[in-house]
Amino acid sequence: MARSRKTTTNKSKPTSSTKRKSRSNLSTSRTRKKLTPNQKLTFHLNEALAIENAAVQRLQSRIKQTKIDNVKQRLQLHLEETRGQQNRLKQLISDLGDGGKSAATKDKAQLPISTPPKSLTKLVERIMTSAELELKAAKEDAIIENAEIIIYDMLTHLAEKMNATHAVPILTQSLSEERSMADWIKTNTPELVVQLWPEIEGSVDMSEEEAQQLQ
Numbered sequence: 001m002a003r004s005r006k007t008t009t010n011k012s013k014p015t016s017s018t019k020r021k022s023r024s025n026l027s028t029s030r031t032r033k034k035l036t037p038n039q040k041l042t043f044h045l046n047e048a049l050a051i052e053n054a055a056v057q058r059l060q061s062r063i064k065q066t067k068i069d070n071v072k073q074r075l076q077l078h079l080e081e082t083r084g085q086q087n088r089l090k091q092l093i094s095d096l097g098d099g100g101k102s103a104a105t106k107d108k109a110q111l112p113i114s115t116p117p118k119s120l121t122k123l124v125e126r127i128m129t130s131a132e133l134e135l136k137a138a139k140e141d142a143i144i145e146n147a148e149i150i151i152y153d154m155l156t157h158l159a160e161k162m163n164a165t166h167a168v169p170i171l172t173q174s175l176s177e178e179r180s181m182a183d184w185i186k187t188n189t190p191e192l193v194v195q196l197w198p199e200i201e202g203s204v205d206m207s208e209e210e211a212q213q214l215q
């Protein structure tokens with residue numbers, strides 16, 4: 001009985017939801033304000049700028065926090081690049097704006113950093129060594145840089161479609177800086193783990209048997 005009721009519901013669902021969808025599409029197309037390509041692109045550029053604004057803040061705190069010299073240096077270089085990316089986005093926004101009306105945002109986006117569940121957060125505080133926290137931060141850096149690659153890649157394609165051809169090489173420069181930062185993090189990972197391993201090793205209690213298996 002329950003099964004047949006479920007089948008009936010499933011059959012009727014697509015029809016009613018399709019009807020609802022087409023009604024809502026009609027109403028949005030009637031009410032949605034049409035923007036010019038430049039206005040649309042400005043919105044997308046501001047979205048990217050909000051991420052770079054947040055990235056500058058994060059890079060500054062990462063530079064202070066990390067104890068690993070080559071990481072500090074690479075983050076410092078990327079901070080300078082990120083400031084350049086902010087300036088290029090601001091310049092593009094002002095170039096596209098009509099009479100300087102479109103303002104570049106000062107807001108900061110939420111960076112893509114995964115938040116573990118509370119149960120794990122408590123554990124992190126109790127068991128993680130500073131070496132593991134370095135690894136955690138490097139992992140977050142890599143996720144952020146890879147997200148930025150996707151953002152600039154899409155923005156480049158969108159700018160092409162919107163005929164903002166002058167924006168394409170500018171966005172491509174930022175894209176290649178993000179790629180090179182993401183590549184550096186990946187290439188440096190084995191060395192980072194080697195550097196941090198003694199501290200991590202010192203914090204684990206390995207039985208004779210397990211230690212032998214690792215050798």
Ligand SMILES: [Fe+2]
Pocket residue numbers: 055078082144145148178181
């Ligand atoms: Fe970046």
